[in-house]
Amino acid sequence: MSKYTCACGYVMNLSQGWSGYELTLIPESTIEGLGDRLDSEDKLSSDQLYETLDEKAITVYRCPKCRRLHLEEEPNKFTTYIVE
Template identity: 45%
Template structure:
């Protein structure tokens, strides 16, 4: 998926690296595991860090225009949530 059109009409280009509207949703328990590894004598390198994050991350897109949240549900499906201010 290289582009995604929000319901409001804003088109998000997903093919340019990590855009400012793309987020990684990571369970708090994984963040704690990573923090514990940072305290160990052999610190994580960047590859190990991203590996630990990527194992459990869920990709989330926030529309810069309307604020809708689009959560990656897998298999190319996105679950969308509308801010209450738009309801």
């Protein structure tokens, strides 16, 4: 996906490397598990880090104009949250 248009009309261009719109939602338990592995004898490679994160991560697009959050909970299926 190279562009994502928010309900407010703002177009987020996602094709130019990592944009400030793209965030990742990760369970605290996953982060804690990774932290434990960094401290253990079982060294964590960067590939293992990204694999572990990818298994649990939810991609989030945050609109810079209206601050809506668009969560991609399934591939190309978004749930949108709006600021009250």
